[in-house]
Amino acid sequence: MITRARSSPKTPDIGRATDPDIMKRLAAGETGALGELYDRYHESLRRFVTLATSDAEDVDDLVQATFLAAGKSAGRYDGRASCRPWLVGIAAQLVRRRRQSFKRWLAVLSSFSATRSTLVDPRSALQAGRDVGWALAQISEAKRVTYLMAEVEGLSCEEIAAALGVPIGTVWTRCHAARRELRRAMEEGSES
Amino acid sequence: MTRATCPRLFEVEAARDGRLAGAELASFARHMSACPVCSREAQALDAPAAALRAGSAGKRDELYVRRERTRLLASFDQGLLVPQPAWGRRLLWLAPLAALAAGLLMLRRTPAPQPARSSSAVVRASSAALWSETTRDQLEQVRLERGSLWLHVDHASRPSRRLLVLLPDGELEDTGTTFSVSTEDGRTTRVEVQDGSVVLRVRGRLPVALGAGETWNPGPTPAASAAASPTPSAETPPTLRAAPPSPTAPAASSAEPLAPSVLPNPSDDFRAAMARLDSGDSLGAAAAFATFLAKHPRDPRAEDAAYLRVIALHRSGDDSSMKQAAQTYLSRYPTGFRRAEVAALSR
Numbered sequence: 308m309i310t311r312a313r314s315s316p317k318t319p320d321i322g323r324a325t326d327p328d329i330m331k332r333l334a335a336g337e338t339g340a341l342g343e344l345y346d347r348y349h350e351s352l353r354r355f356v357t358l359a360t361s362d363a364e365d366v367d368d369l370v371q372a373t374f375l376a377a378g379k380s381a382g383r384y385d386g387r388a389s390c391r392p393w394l395v396g397i398a399a400q401l402v403r404r405r406r407q408s409f410k411r412w413l414a415v416l417s418s419f420s421a422t423r424s425t426l427v428d429p430r431s432a433l434q435a436g437r438d439v440g441w442a443l444a445q446i447s448e449a450k451r452v453t454y455l456m457a458e459v460e461g462l463s464c465e466e467i468a469a470a471l472g473v474p475i476g477t478v479w480t481r482c483h484a485a486r487r488e489l490r491r492a493m494e495e496g497s498e499s
Numbered sequence: 500m501t502r503a504t505c506p507r508l509f510e511v512e513a514a515r516d517g518r519l520a521g522a523e524l525a526s527f528a529r530h531m532s533a534c535p536v537c538s539r540e541a542q543a544l545d546a547p548a549a550a551l552r553a554g555s556a557g558k559r560d561e562l563y564v565r566r567e568r569t570r571l572l573a574s575f576d577q578g579l580l581v582p583q584p585a586w587g588r589r590l591l592w593l594a595p596l597a598a599l600a601a602g603l604l605m606l607r608r609t610p611a612p613q614p615a616r617s618s619s620a621v622v623r624a625s626s627a628a629l630w631s632e633t634t635r636d637q638l639e640q641v642r643l644e645r646g647s648l649w650l651h652v653d654h655a656s657r658p659s660r661r662l663l664v665l666l667p668d669g670e671l672e673d674t675g676t677t678f679s680v681s682t683e684d685g686r687t688t689r690v691e692v693q694d695g696s697v698v699l700r701v702r703g704r705l706p707v708a709l710g711a712g713e714t715w716n717p718g719p720t721p722a723a724s725a726a727a728s729p730t731p732s733a734e735t736p737p738t739l740r741a742a743p744p745s746p747t748a749p750a751a752s753s754a755e756p757l758a759p760s761v762l763p764n765p766s767d768d769f770r771a772a773m774a775r776l777d778s779g780d781s782l783g784a785a786a787a788f789a790t791f792l793a794k795h796p797r798d799p800r801a802e803d804a805a806y807l808r809v810i811a812l813h814r815s816g817d818d819s820s821m822k823q824a825a826q827t828y829l830s831r832y833p834t835g836f837r838r839a840e841v842a843a844l845s846r
Contacts (some may be wrong), residue, residue, distance in 0.1 A: 335637060335638045335661055336663065338572050338575055339838055341571065341575050343839055345571055345572075349564065349567070350558070353558075353559070354552075354556050356557065357557030371574065375574055375578065378578075379578070382635075439547045439551055442547070457516070463517055464516050465517070479516050479518065483512060486544060490547075
């Protein structure tokens with residue numbers, strides 16, 4: 308209970324090509340290798356992107372972009388036994404770029420509008436209190452992504468810091484704040 | 500009533516985040532096994548993550564996943580074929596220099612200088628050939644800008660090494676031993692396989708596998724074929740000629756050419772099969788694709804038809820026939836584009 312649980316692939320590794328082997332073939336331009344990588348990790352990546360973006364419309368595109376980026380940079384793969392942390396790191400970077408791009412658009416849109424609209428969640432507070440996904444959507448995306456990488460995907464704080472390009476102290480701070488805000492959102496949901 | 504607390508409560512998070520190590524971690528592990536407050540905190544931190552892992556976020560049905568997979572592989576394959584824009588710009592800047600160099604070469608009438616090579620492939624270039632070669636790990640890339648090359652690859656000495664010939668309008672992957680390729684005006688004009696086999700991927704056309712003794716020519720241009728045919732097709736099938744059947748070549752590339760007047764229209768047959776598949780008549784579609792394969796084994800869409808037949812049978816629920824069709828696909832197209840997908844279905 309001291310350390311975090313790590314997600315693991317459903318099928319056993321016996322008789323399967325290793326991730327470094329697949330990445331070598333992918334670096335050599337073998338399309339089939341990308342298919343194998345997709346079969347292996349599409350489920351966990353889709354879950355990560357879905358939760359990180361609060362089930363946005365472009366989840367599929369982000370998952371596709373993650374695998375395509377992996378295909379392009381396969382030659383730089385560091386050879387670690389599992390490439391799931393690496394893929395999650397790519398996905399996290401794409402989610403961050405998407406957010407930055409959205410911010411620019413929102414800034415443009417807000418310049419056209421004098422009033423700020425208030426978003427109201429249509430679901431009942433009782434349901435929201437039980438729904439971890441809803442509570443997760445209440446915290447900022449940077450904290451949410453860090454929390455998901457750490458707690459759901461089981462990446463170490465060092466891996467997260469390297470993937471996001473931030474100091475490890477920032478990862479610890481974000482994780483702590485995300486846990487606190489998540490807990491508060493769930494408690495408020497269940498009390499009201 | 501106040502909530503029970505523990506002075507070491509903060510260490511629960513510190514341990515989770517890897518901020519404790521060695522003796523500190525061991526000490527806290529001992530403490531937590533005896534402290535109900537810290538144990539409860541650890542469980543409280545675990546609970547949301549466990550719920551998120553167990554939730555259905557992002558789950559999709561099998562067909563959806565397969566469609567996304569196919570989309571991904573098609574995008575990746577397309578990315579391999581699309582030339583780098585920077586290369587085009589570089590060529591534009593180098594055009595005057597290239598013209599000068601070409602003029603000097605023509606005046607001297609000497610063969611084009613060949614780059615220093617370190618590969619196991621034997622390359623003989625025509626005097627007008629402009630080509631280069633790079634090797635990275637197990638991948639050799641020969642870039643042919645114009646002219647003709649004859650290549651022989653000794654796979655016996657380096658079985659894991661792959662050779663890719665980058666053409667102005669596509670690429671050629673060597674899976675055999677000896678072949679030649681020609682280009683002109685930015686187009687591939689001829690591929691001839693003497694021994695083994697190659698896979699040719701030209702932009703705007705479906706990939707073609709060529710066996711020993713087979714020759715590929717681009718055939719008529721789309722405009723010409725559109726004028727000649729009352730039902731123009733999106734793809735122009737390549738012409739295969741002078742192809743004595745190879746004992747190792749797949750059946751799809753060994754049929755004898757028919758006279759144009761007696762040739763059935765493959766596009767009509769393919770469209771009819773697709774229409775059945777789209778309308779939900781899965782069994783009818785499977786039969787139609789089987790007919791297409793029997794009538795047009797050398798059509799460039801034969802691999803697509805074989806794959807779609809598997810999908811149609813899968814949708815119909817006839818698992819035994821589907822697996823049989825999948826095995827047929829795998830044996831006929833061992834390096835096929837949908838190999839991994841069909842292999843998964845065949846299991």
